[in-house]
Amino acid sequence: MKKTIAVIFGGQSSEHEVSCVSAVTIITNMDTEKYEQILIGITKEGDWLKVDSVSQIEDGSWRKASVHAVISVEATAKSIMFLEDGRVSTRKLDLVFPALHGLYGEDGTIQGVMELARLPYVGCGVLASSISMDKLCTKTLVGTMGVRQAQYVPVMRYELKDMESVVKKVEKELSYPMFVKPCNAGSSRGVSKVRNSEELKIGLSLAAEHDRRLLVEEMIVGRELECAVLGGDDCCVSGVGEILAAADFYDYEAKYHSAESRTDLTPVLPEGKEDEIRETAARIFMALDGYGLSRLDFFLTEDTNEVVFNEMNTLPGFTGISMYPMLWEKRGISKQELIDKLIAGALIRYDR
Numbered sequence: 001m002k003k004t005i006a007v008i009f010g011g012q013s014s015e016h017e018v019s020c021v022s023a024v025t026i027i028t029n030m031d032t033e034k035y036e037q038i039l040i041g042i043t044k045e046g047d048w049l050k051v052d053s054v055s056q057i058e059d060g061s062w063r064k065a066s067v068h069a070v071i072s073v074e075a076t077a078k079s080i081m082f083l084e085d086g087r088v089s090t091r092k093l094d095l096v097f098p099a100l101h102g103l104y105g106e107d108g109t110i111q112g113v114m115e116l117a118r119l120p121y122v123g124c125g126v127l128a129s130s131i132s133m134d135k136l137c138t139k140t141l142v143g144t145m146g147v148r149q150a151q152y153v154p155v156m157r158y159e160l161k162d163m164e165s166v167v168k169k170v171e172k173e174l175s176y177p178m179f180v181k182p183c184n185a186g187s188s189r190g191v192s193k194v195r196n197s198e199e200l201k202i203g204l205s206l207a208a209e210h211d212r213r214l215l216v217e218e219m220i221v222g223r224e225l226e227c228a229v230l231g232g233d234d235c236c237v238s239g240v241g242e243i244l245a246a247a248d249f250y251d252y253e254a255k256y257h258s259a260e261s262r263t264d265l266t267p268v269l270p271e272g273k274e275d276e277i278r279e280t281a282a283r284i285f286m287a288l289d290g291y292g293l294s295r296l297d298f299f300l301t302e303d304t305n306e307v308v309f310n311e312m313n314t315l316p317g318f319t320g321i322s323m324y325p326m327l328w329e330k331r332g333i334s335k336q337e338l339i340d341k342l343i344a345g346a347l348i349r350y351d352r
Helices: 016-028 054-059 109-117 126-133 135-143 157-173 197-208 252-256 273-287 323-330 335-351
Strands: 003-010 035-042 048-051 068-071 079-084 087-092 095-098 152-156 178-182 192-194 213-218 222-231 236-244 262-264 292-301 307-313
Touching (some): 003 016, 016 035, 016 054, 048 068, 095 109, 095 335, 126 135, 135 273, 152 157, 178 197, 192 197, 197 213, 222 273, 222 323, 236 323, 273 292, 323 335
Parallel strands (some): 003 035, 003 095
Antiparallel strands (some): 035 048, 068 079, 079 087, 152 213, 178 213, 222 236, 222 292, 236 262
């Protein structure tokens, strides 16, 4: 008997468009012999809409859909309700596959809804999602593990009322160039590389448009490396891939709109460094209570070949150029098999 799976995409974050592309990949690679799909798109305004086809996602027409969708948070219901012209219909659900990135999708909020509804769902739980989404919280916890990270200075949005004091605080701890980031944003939205105090002010203001919690980090000069984690307590770690960014750093445009940005799935690394990265990734994934899937990002410093942890993404991209599925394909796991494993893992966690 087929499992009924709701694939949820879009969302109110700055990664709305990327989520739609990820959803298309997931939907088209999900085995329709095993699963019946219900497609739910969340607009930027927060409307939940029933979507009829992948083509509506690809051309954007789904945002004009007229049937609204509501997941019941009653633990006994395990269903989704559709509202159309004053009429209500209900469909039972076996599982939810969030194809959401960023705020309200990757930060524990949608995961909390699924926990209330007692619905199995793909990916990390509330704790790992919320911690990993917040770069400052991640740094604080990973720092207790003795893992090397970029030095940083936290800044709160309210502090920017006295911008000069913030600049002095940052310059006391870090040297230019440095990076300014929102603590809660993905795909490098709101991230700036700054080279002097004036650029720092601009970068802080830009980051504050995306979050009230900000982070200023030392710039690590080196290679950008990523690896994928799959599973739960017995998680598997992929090989290491390298990002060859077209831009000065791997920002949103370089990730999704530059044909010159490339990924290398078989980078040549100094002896022992791939194992070190994979082992560190597993340690961090387990320490943050990861489950299902995550992509962990690192730097390898230019002069000393030191491994530096950057961040953990609990709902990594599933686009055609996304590192997470490509790393598993390199290991012989197709997208369809990968989706099967993620769904199976979600059901095992629920049963447990």
